[in-house]
Amino acid sequence: MIFTDIGMDTASLAGPLEGKLAAVRRAGFSQVMIAAGDVVGHSGGVAAGVRCVRDSGLAVTGVEALRDFEGCNGRLREYKVDVAKSMLEICGELGARLLVVEAATSVHVDVKADALVRDLRMLAVLAIPLGIRIAFKGVSRSRTVRNFVAASELLYRANCSNLGLALDAFDVLAARIPLDDLDAIDPEQVFLVQLSDYMWNEMLTPEEQAATASHFRVFPGEGAHSNGLAAFVSKLDSIGYRGNFSFDVYNDDFQQMPPDTVVQRARRAAEWLVETVLRRALPVPNMERLRRTAGD
């Protein structure tokens, strides 16, 4: 099965980093999104956390997540720039080429577009010498950018080659954003697509949506919105998106289950996506091995 472009997320799994990475590998995944906290919180220190990721043999999809960055002023801005630099340095040490940045939800940020553009451009320039791309993501409860349409407009204004979008399927499903909105997006501008589902048919309040987003997500194919998710992924495929998918499943129950059990669910989700949704052709026998030898 070909799912080298689908990765796990360390935030979905419980336990120490070594155990998470080993479970991800055992389930057959070849890449993993690293939650920065998993590296800096490593019991042996940051350097040991970095070594653990580098020795895992897994490719790093990216590092997540810088939050409440854009729109800060004065001392808060200086502080946030330091936070951003620290995260970029961790990306550099991990060999990660992508940093996920979530739109600000803080009530202390400036929401004027000029300030947001200024800060995103600054972040992009900070990331250039380290060879890192910034994947900016609208958040439904954000005060600055609530969805990918607004994020895309802001990025158009910021106009930096290493600034792009992260699309989160959860936000698209929860906000019932029409999929045709994706037609306006340049697939080259999408740096990452995060996939997850949830169990409720409806979320009545913004509070419920926020709680679901942080605690009750499930893997694609497991929730109440398989059809919507399948349509979303097919739409991305049809507009020409060829980048990575990452399962960003934040679920409190999964934090109490063995990582191997959780990654098996992720594996089933990857199979569902590849075989049922994307209907990727199965490789001809021996093709996979040949492709690998050719350095693919």
Add this chain to the structure above:
Amino acid sequence: MTNTLDGESISEPLNPLGIDGIEFIEFATSKPQALGSVLETMGFRPIARHRSREVELYRQGTMNIIVNSQAADIPRTVQPVERPVLSAFAIRVRDADAAFNRALDLGAWAIPARARAMELNIPAIHGVGESLIYFVDRYNDFSIYDIDFRAIPTVEPKPPAIGGLHFFGIVQYIGADRTADWVEFYSQVFGFTPLPDRVRFGIMPNGLLLQSPCKGFFLQLIEPEDTARFAYSDEHLQRIGLGTPDVMVAVSALEKRGVEFLQSQKVHTSERGALTKPCLGNVMFELVHDVPGSYAPQA
């Protein structure tokens, strides 16, 4: 769209920092004498030594080259090893402090100040790979070398340039698909402008050229070719370009001093330019036909 200029920043003045050329280019090496003799065959002369650090100044005409052998004390900077590496360049600006602070505000990474008592604090930012970019605003009557360096006695402080040699540019090797990022960096922070593909200098045509806002200095960004695109490639400053009004005269003067030039089918000396054979690993100089101030692109 009502305003088609939304996606571009054109409100900045063309030379926001008052850039006025290159003050110095720096090599780092743990074998400064070996590099020194290469520089001397190229016509540079040792002029002065730093007061507190293992650093020497070489000069020829308007060009200053710094040879740094001091162990690096800052992360992500070049640690001197035997093979010399281009480790920094310094840009002349109207006001170094203002230029530095503007660069930081736009997203450059600062280098912590490390001047000792009575020394100049020359502000710097991280550039490509492990290299640094300094900002210098004292370069007319009174220079940075007057303060931080001791002159080597009996040496002519202003040795003339061979064949009118002057700094023309720096070649920077970058990763695959990274041209747009570096164009962004140099145009945002310094006001460099990418030149159209048809504009070429010298005999090494690859990559993209960026021109300084003072029009007098070029950066050439080169991505890996062919299959090398898929291998890991570190990004670094690769070689110095020297301008001369007459390449053949300069080449013949340098050959008499013992400098060897590449003469292959693909790369050979011509009136457009020349490339020295690499020494000490990867030290090479590219000669480019250039009369200072002669290229000003159409707006």
